[in-house]
Ligand code: GDP
Ligand code: IMO
């Protein structure tokens with residue numbers, strides 16, 4: 001068997017959590033492969049709304065194995081909070097949650113360093129979620145990090161103290177003055193919880209499951225345009241959010257990757273700083289934000305909104321090898337007279353359909369094609385053939401431009417508000 005991948009093609013928050021939860025019944029194993037608690041994946045079903053940060057979005061399916069892979073960075077404080085809230089809802093995570101021993105830990109001082117780094121950047125700040133992601137990945141690649149498996153080592157406390165004192169030196173240099181007590185609340189309890197969980201060598205387990213013919217869905221976090229290599233650097237996150245991240249983040253050979261589901265909103269959003277060619281800083285953008293409830297699932301910050309960007313989507317599809325597309329949130333655009341799609345950019349006086357090297361310092365001007373909007377609300381539509389004609393044309397245009405089929409259309413946050421568009425896929 002090969003592992004399928006589901007990941008975001010934009011700047012995150014495309015609806016990955018919702019759709020992974022919908023697809024979970026088709027798989028035996030759901031595995032997160034990168035990122036950490038900067039992610040906020042929202043699931044809604046039976047009147048429950050739940051946001052997951054570190055735990056895979058298959059966790060509400062009791063028979064499914066959920067794995068936090070080696071590529072993820074884990075904050076024990078956040079993980080404990082997530083587990084407590086699931087246990088309160090009656091989810092038995094002891095049975096179906098497994099954590100890679102090779103996943104790196106986010107220390108309280110990583111969060112302090114994140115805050116210090118952002119403060120020192122002033123106006124040029126990344127707009128980080130301040131969850132300690134960048135500093136934790138820096139320690140990983142700098143070969144100083146602590147891993148989940150290290151918790152079982154008798155020397156863990158000493159190694160923690162050494163790393164913390166190194167961080168304090170850096171914090172002094174950055175003139176960060178907030179006390180450690182504001183940040184390390186719950187650390188010891190979090191570590192104890194991790195110690196009590198199912199810790200595994202996830203690369204062996206996942207490859208073993210595939211050998212046994214079990215199906216695996218890898219769940220991405222963030223989005224392709226926040227990728228450390230291919231996003232609008234430096235306004236990116238600190239991991240590879242693209243399909244390649246699945247290989248390193250789970251220990252899967254490239255030949256073991258099967259279908260790649262690329263998920264995108266019917267428009268675009270971005271939270272945090274950085275270029276956003278189709279951004280609408282006007283009443284239309286405000287209307288999208290309101291209708292789409294576009295406020296960060298992790299930080300509550302308002303998300304920036306704008307029209308769909310095809311050059312950016314083409315780029316993401318190329319990088320990821322997307323085989324199936326999933327569109328979310330077209331319901332948000334109901335009632336807009338006109339819906340616009342950016343088909344090209346004007347860059348340095350030329351029309352291009354690529355993502356240029358530097359869109360941070362050089363402005364790209366979107367070239368739009370306009371579509372008639374759809375008047376009716378679509379949240380209650382239960383069959384794809386009942387979608388308004390205007391929306392169907394909009395989807396068909398995007399599909400033709402991108403050369404990849406749109407197999408699922410999500411028309412609301414609930415599990416049930418999911419339409420299968422390609423019959424063979426049902
Ligand atoms: P993720 O990070 O990709 O999992 O996405 P988030 O959960 O951060 O943000 C997506 C938001 O849109 C959440 O509030 C979801 O409940 C909601 N959502 C997901 N799909 C749809 C949809 O098709 N329509 C609407 N209106 N909301 C959706
Ligand atoms: P999910 O998985 C949207 C953004 C931050 C910031 C940049 C760097 O829910 O789609 P970081 O905390 O990683 O140092 O922040 O990346 N960002 C996200 N934006 N969705 C996310 O995750 C994000 N995770 C990080 O806003 O601009």
Ligand code: MG
Nearest residue numbers: 013040041297
């Ligand atoms: Mg999110």
